Amino acid sequence: MSWLRALKETARSGLTVERRRLEPAIAARGALGLALVVGFSLTLFGPSVAVSSAFGAFQAAIATFQRSWRPRPTLALASGASLAVSTFLGYLTGAHAVLFLALLVLWTFLSGLAWAAGPTAGIIASSNVAIMLVTVTLPTSVAAAAGHAAVIFAGGVVQAALVVLLPVRRWGAQRDALADALAAEADYARRLRHDPVAPFDPVPLMTARSAAAVTPRQARTRPAELHGARGLAERIRPVLASLADPAVGVPEEGPQRARVRELLGAAGEVLDAAAHAIRHGEPVALPPPAQAALRTPDTAAILRGPSRRAALRLAALLGDVVETAEPRTETTGATGTGHGRHRPRPTLVALAPVVLAQARAELRPDSPVLRHAVRVSAVTAAGYVLGGLLPFGHGYWAPMASVMVMRPDFSQTYARAVARFGGTLVGVALATAVVQSAHPGTYLSGVLAVLCAFGMYLLMRTGYAAAQVFVSAYVVFLLGMVGAGLTQTVRDRVLLTLLGGLLAMLSYAVYPAWETPRLRGRLADWLASVGAYAAVVTARYADPAGPASPDVREALLRTRAARVAWQEAVARATHEPVRHRGLSHAAVEQAEHALAEFGRVAMLLEAHLPERGAPPVPAAAALAEALRRSAERGAKEVRERGEPHWEDLRETIAAWSAAPPDHFLLDKGAALLLSCLEELTTALTESSRRH
Incomplete structure (x- = not known):
């Protein structure tokens, strides 16, 4: 795909508004929490503290919308606590430009690595950096840093409490x-x-x-x-x-x-x-x-x-x-046996060493997560410096745009950059027009900010561009409560946002993490896992252990994970402006069909696994070993851009002509498995000949 076409496709994707089911009750609950925090802080402590607490409540509510299976109150508390720490450190170093820039680079790099733990952690960490850039520009003293951090965390506590007190469609x-x-x-x-x-x-x-998967606390109340x-x-x-x-x-x-x-x-x-x-x-x-x-x-x-x-x-x-x-009145209970058996999910504290191990595993040159961390930290620092040098004032709009649009893959980064610019253009224009024409006071600005937050919560899952309209307006009204940025024009804010988006897009072009060259590796992983699954299933015919064999189940789960990783990689590679480097589009489709069919045949064999104690089929042991060796060797050849061969499997099946196994499914299944692997070889061979 050419760069021009890739830019057109990502721009269209970023500006698309999807028709999704809206959840007004959940959006209203988040806006209510924000309104309570802003009103309470504004009445007791003044506009500056109210703005800080508002960002905590705003971000905590966003965290509860993420696609995570953890309890929503836990997400709100984790978001509030992490944002409080980020803002506290930002306040401490905000008066020293060089020290704050060093903190910004470090904090942004760590937020990039947080994607190793999953999209929820990555989104929360990125938002923390963006909000830190805004809050440290508010007038305050270092002595008040702890107080601002405390009210930010209080905003998360309020949102968590509302989730508990006002449940909406629990579970x-x-x-x-x-x-x-x-x-x-x-x-x-x-x-x-x-x-x-x-x-x-x-x-x-x-x-x-x-x-x-549930935590021990969830297990006690799960229906x-x-x-x-x-x-x-x-x-x-x-x-x-x-x-x-x-x-x-x-x-x-x-x-x-x-x-x-x-x-x-x-x-x-x-x-x-x-x-x-x-x-x-x-x-x-x-x-x-x-x-x-x-x-x-x-x-x-x-x-x-x-x-x-x-x-x-x-x-x-x-x-x-x-x-x-x-539906029943009882719950599954919290025990680990009998009716209450459940898949355990570690608590956030127990998860910490796992996340650290995942982050360390990404510290390698070819890691997309590490490359994202390097890109986002460099771009945020550059945007912060350029925003300060340009004669617009409030230069944080540039780095804030960069850190919010950047993702580890190309298509999301470019699509979000276009969407953020378009949404910011509309949202800032409308909000600035209201501020400069109506001159709303402190309390009216707070009301308008809460209404914008409600709109953002309501439309957040319909597309980034639609939500960004309300986010941009929210920031304008919120800063208007303390008189910050009232002199900044629409042109200034939009140009700084455009600068941040362009820096993000340029960084991916200069230091990319393309998925296309890694497609062969993903295909090899899928081949190895699905071959191991077929071998484990076949081995159970030689040594019957019943349909509930745990090794078959584990092999199936590994195969599914490898297949989904391949499909996600293909989806990302489709929009990348690079050549296929060894796998044409036709080869991708044919190879995917071959391995999907191979897995389906193995699944058919699994459906008829013999019961424990049934008469064994001795020929299945040789077939299982041949499948294992062939899959391992074939995966290695695919990674090395070679053409996989299946002599072991072919010889094993050919030997059955003299003494075929006394099992119709096994005989038929072995021939189908070999046919699928030969289709895979044909796909890779034809692709190599064309290129």
């Missing part, structure tokens, strides 16, 4: 994640009726798994219906695929296929009903036709072999889903 995010997973399974079942080898995106299941349905959805997916696939199930046409389509349609309706019940906390309302289709005795008479076992297993699992999804 709503977890309910949505689990309901989305079940709805994705329902959609998958319906698509299998028309396409027996339809793909399935594992992201909803992975999201539900992340949402299921019971959020506990078991996710595990059942995980077990239903391979059963659905096995029932529909003609290679291991029923023919593509005929009465058996008609019966399978009827069962898949009924499964979709049952899963949708369970998803609706969990999302809204209501009883499960099952459609009578779906119940009749699943309960009819015709299934045993029409279907045979693996398809019959899959149909019976599906009916049993769907019954368990319905029973689990029914």
Whole structure:
């Protein structure tokens, strides 16, 4: 993709306003917390303290909107505490330009490294730097630094208290994640009726798994219906695929296929009903036709072999889903056994050494997170110096724009830079026009700031440009409470914002972290993980351990993580203005199809794992070892830009011509696995020949 096209695509993405479900009650709660903090501080301490406390409450409310599974009060407190520390250090060094610049570089570098812990930590850390740039310009003394930090933290405490006192759809995010997973399974079942080898995106299941991890405190109050349905959805997916696939199930046409389509349609309706019940906390309302289709005795008479076992297993699992999804008064409890078993989530204190280890792991030259930390610290320092040298006054608008738009990847950085400039242009123009024409006093400026904050909370998830209109106006009105920046024109603020955005965009062009050259590495990681998954599944036929084998589960989770990492990398690389360097767009699509199909075949084998104590299939051990060696060697060849070969696997399967395994699925599955790997080699070979 050329630079011109990349800029056009990112600009269009940044200015897009999405139609998302608005949450006015949550937005009103955040604005209420801000209003209480501003009103109380303004009445007792004056405008300067009110502005500091307002930034604490404003940022704490934003933290509660982040896509995190931690309790919202915890996020608000963590945001308020970290912002208080940042602002306190900024106040202490604000009177000394060189010392403050050194602190700014260090603090911004650490905020860049915070992305190693995830987007929530990265967003909060970046916002802390941006707000620190604003608050330290307010008139104050070093002696009052601790007081300002305290009221900033108090703003976070108020927001946390309101979340507890005024709950809005408690456990709503977890309910949505689990309901989305079940709805994705329902959609998958319906698509299998028309396409027996339809793909399935594992992201909803992975999201539900992340949402299921709870802290000990959360475990004591989690609704019971959020506990078991996710595990059942995980077990239903391979059963659905096995029932529909003609290679291991029923023919593509005929009465058996008609019966399978009827069962898949009924499964979709049952899963949708369970998803609706969990999302809204209501009883499960099952459609009578779906119940009749699943309960009819015709299934045993029409279907045979693996398809019959899959149909019976599906009916049993769907019954368990319905029973689990029914709302109950009890909770899952906090114990680690029995009904109260749960996936543990460490507390923030216990998480600290893990985050430090993740940050240290990113201290390598090729790390996108380290490159982001270097870029954002250099750009923020340059913007701070240039903003001070330019004759506009209040030069913090430039570095504030830079630190807020910069992200570890190209497309987000450029899209947010365009969105911030456009939003700032509109928001600052409107707010400055109000200030200079109406001359609102201290209290009216505070009211206008709260209204802008409400608008920002309400539209935050519809797009960065829409929210930025209200953020820019919020800053103008808030600073207007203390008379700061009243002489600064719209032109000054917009030009400084443009400077910050241009510095951010230029920094990525000069010191990039392109995803495109790393695509082969991502593909190799996926190949290694999915090959290991297939090997573990196959080994269970030689040594039956039952369907609940933990090593199979762990291998599947690693495969999903590698696949999602590949898909995210491809999405980022699509918008980068660089050549593919070894993987054309056609090769990317064909390679992805090959490995997705390989994983699907392994999943079909998992769906029919023998029970513990069943007769072993000795030939499976050799197949498992061949799969393991082939995947490891193939991944190494892909990383080194070579063409992977599969001699071990081909020789193992060829040896079965004399003594084939006494297992239809294993024999058929091995041939399908080899075919998928050969398709991968074809994709990489054709890509190398073209370039």
